[in-house]
Amino acid sequence: MDIRAPRVLIPVLVIALLVVFPLATTGFYLEFTTKVMILAIFALSLELLVGATGLVSLGHAAFYGIAAYATVLLSPKYGAASAFWLLPAAIACSALYALAVGALSLRTKGVYFIMVTLAFAQMAYYVIHDTELGGGTDGIYLNVKPEVALFGWKLVELGKPVVLYYVVLGCLLLVFVFLVVLLRSRFGRALAGIKDNEQRMRAAGFSTFRYKLTAFTLAGALAGLAGFLVAVKDGFVNPEMLSWHESGAVLLMLILGGIGHLRGAVIGAIAFTLLKELFQLEALLGPLASHWQMTLGLTIIAFVALLPKGLIGLRRRFAAGAVHG
Amino acid sequence: MDVQIFLIQVLNSVQYGLLLFLVASGLTLIFGIMGVINLAHGSFYMIGAYLAYSLAPAFGGNFVLTLLAGLVLAVIFGYLLELLFVSYLYKRDHLQQVLMTYGLILVFEELRSILVDNDVHGVPVPPWLAGSISLGDLMQYPEYRLAISAVCLVVAAGMYFVIARTRLGMMIRAGNSNREMAQSLGIDIKFLYRVVFAAGVALAVLAGMIAAPVSSVYPGMGAQVLIICFVVVVIGGIGSVRGAFLASLLVGFVDTFGKVLFPEVAGIAVYLLMAAILLWKPEGLFKQG
16 A cells, blocks of 8 residues: 555545534534634644744734634624625735734744734734723624625525534645645745844845745635634624633644644644543532632643643654554 | 822832832843843743732731742742743754744743632732832822832842852852853853843742732733843843943833823833934943843
């Protein structure tokens, strides 16, 4: 058998499973899977920065939250907005903020970059949290979900969970393929070069600042797509979407899955959501279930200490062990 | 704005800035010397405030004794934390430091919720500092706030003395400017790390304890102060205690006067200040070597 077969086989199997999944189930599991796929898009967008370019941003939730808020705030109060302009508008809001934050924060490096991205995300959080603009601490509801219609014909009913499921699945596949192609392009190679040795790339004549800023803005826009989807799914947004806990969580997804691989982001999103659900199960953890954040925190600490390369690294370690053993 | 209100706001700015300095100086030293970005530093401030609240009954409300007990606990706590967790982070990259200290925050917050609770508390101002001094004819200024500034100034002066004039300070400065060189010259770098970390924790805990009577004690206080301290460190330059001092005061003034002059946008004033500094001097005002 061709040794490369599993590399094609596994993704095809996974996609096929996801396509037939709604036939087998409805309700909670469908919504849960939809949520995980949205988080996977969010994690993929950050992987473009952390994994591909080597930029550790601790403020990525801002772009996710801004698009979600834009989706709600730009929708008319008692009618449906057309997704044809609402989606680009929401993504544009995130991308614009990402452009501004990137232009400032990319002037710094390493640990400064981490602090500056966190601080600017917090600024967005304060604006949403402390002003009347976005309903304050309580958040706001999206009364009518956006519609996808051409000449009065409703093409897609976003209000139906099954339909939304397929839309999100489609977006996830598109984003994944887009990133695969992007990272193999000249642009992606340049990002890899910057991650490896920025000075050498500059010496080779690349304007590294522009490459990084483009990657930062693009990552913000993709996070915006995830934010749009989550706002449509939940019909509700609140300031916690922009909080730095969310930014920390998405970084955690990446390291759970394994940084430097696009599929690591997807695996990490799944692993993170499952872990979170698991730690809240009263049947399993008893009284600790209400203090699930502590279990999560201890798991993070153990994970970083023992498995710095993520779940993908774990498989490799086993594979290496099998060869040597 | 008349002179008296202006004076009061100046005093408030100085007090807030000095308090920030206590937290930010530890953060900047820990980064400068050990190369560790410690997100859990804000938690120490939160822990300090909760210590002031929960230790007070044990000492019959004697504030000074509570402070001393809290400081002793903080030093032991910082020493153990360095030994058990932080010492594993020195050779890791920033991302892993961020995640591990993020995990620590979650643990500290939950421990706080188990050991104390999730409510907002107040800590009484010690009676011998409860009075006010009068400024002019109508205005009063609470003595306790002046005392905070005085304590912070004493601590800052003490830090300056230790860092600039003592053997330990010499070692700290050496570690700050070149870790490997300091080590190869025979400085016990592990001991130095432990001392600096414990001191950083103690400073943040002290800040939390003395701030408790003026700001209430609430669960999210750690995260809030951490992010403002990041702004301070970015403005002042990482590793520079002098930079942290001036940047803290600057942030104190901008935040306080922002609230008075432009209440609608007060929350973002310090971030705009940071943006301006980034445009002007991306490495902070006092970048070390």
